[in-house]
Amino acid sequence: MATPGVSxxxxxxxxxxxxxxxxxxxxxxxxxxxxxxxPSARTLRLDVxxxxxxRAGQHVDVRLTAPDGYQATRSYSLSSGPHEPPQITxxxxxxxxxxxxxxxxxxxxxxxxxxxxxxxYFVWDPTPEPLLLVGxxxxxxxxxxxxxxxxxxxxxxxxxxxxxxxxxxxxxxxxMWGPSVRLHLxxxxxxxxxxxxxxxxxxxxxxxxxxxxPDVFVCGPTSFVEAMASWxxxxxxxxxxxxxxxxx
Amino acid sequence: xxxxxxxxxxxxxxxxxxxxxxxxxxxxGACGLRHxxxxxxxxxxxxxxxxxxxxxxxxxxxxxxxxxxxHLTVRGLASITFRSDTPDPAAVT
Numbered sequence: 001m002a003t004p005g006v007s008x009x010x011x012x013x014x015x016x017x018x019x020x021x022x023x024x025x026x027x028x029x030x031x032x033x034x035x036x037x038x039p040s041a042r043t044l045r046l047d048v049x050x051x052x053x054x055r056a057g058q059h060v061d062v063r064l065t066a067p068d069g070y071q072a073t074r075s076y077s078l079s080s081g082p083h084e085p086p087q088i089t090x091x092x093x094x095x096x097x098x099x100x101x102x103x104x105x106x107x108x109x110x111x112x113x114x115x116x117x118x119x120x121y122f123v124w125d126p127t128p129e130p131l132l133l134v135g136x137x138x139x140x141x142x143x144x145x146x147x148x149x150x151x152x153x154x155x156x157x158x159x160x161x162x163x164x165x166x167x168x169x170x171x172x173x174x175x176m177w178g179p180s181v182r183l184h185l186x187x188x189x190x191x192x193x194x195x196x197x198x199x200x201x202x203x204x205x206x207x208x209x210x211x212x213x214p215d216v217f218v219c220g221p222t223s224f225v226e227a228m229a230s231w232x233x234x235x236x237x238x239x240x241x242x243x244x245x246x247x248x
Numbered sequence: 249x250x251x252x253x254x255x256x257x258x259x260x261x262x263x264x265x266x267x268x269x270x271x272x273x274x275x276x277g278a279c280g281l282r283h284x285x286x287x288x289x290x291x292x293x294x295x296x297x298x299x300x301x302x303x304x305x306x307x308x309x310x311x312x313x314x315x316x317x318x319h320l321t322v323r324g325l326a327s328i329t330f331r332s333d334t335p336d337p338a339a340v341t
Binding site: 024059061075116119120244245246247 | 250252253254255256258268269270271272286287
């Protein structure tokens, strides 16, 4: 019996024709490029054999195997646009087991195992509908894949909250979206930034700027997403058009 | 222990079920809530991964990987609804 969405692996194909849907398998990949975004975050561009693009919002699982066989797997959002070479932007967490290695140790040419692209809920395929992106901390990473997916999208608003100036990711690109971007800092003040947390009033203001309800994507630490989603659910007509991803 | 959401299980569930699952819905076997799997409360490295009902916290799915075998206990879900047109996780629209 055919299972939807799965290649059986034995599906007959014409000679020389690649299978229509590659099976989801762990793939050995190589770090093709590495760029420090700020003192605690690094973007790794991956050379993934057989990669055929992804949907904005998707992520990959990355698995590391130590010499003694111990394995650790973590999920990282793709911060690249759907048709760009795949890249992940990794935020070092203090008690992390994998992120300090990916940010501080891994080098160009090193091998990683990758599973993906993954995700069928927190995804966006470009539509003419207005878009509101709400990011906390490294939650801005998957949201970048959305604005890279539709650079000419006419009606995009972006709300982004970081602790301090040095934690901000992709500032230059964000500024290019002009007045529809509000960058907040919660622990310090700086020119060009709103001082203080994103709150219900910030969301209300952003929603009012659209002629009709936008599709909303919220990503960041769990406590951030819970607060934003709770307010947004109250403020919009159709809560099903709010998509959330919690980083923990 | 802080939680994440069902998005974090996308890889394990896709390997287990053979298709993208985070767009699917489940019905909690304890309280009857119908919810997207992406909206479940997920606890990682418990050890293992535990997916809980977002309303009543009932353990719906438990996933443990032992020596390259994925063990799933789907003890707390009354049903799962798949879209029959769920795209392959690796497909690009």
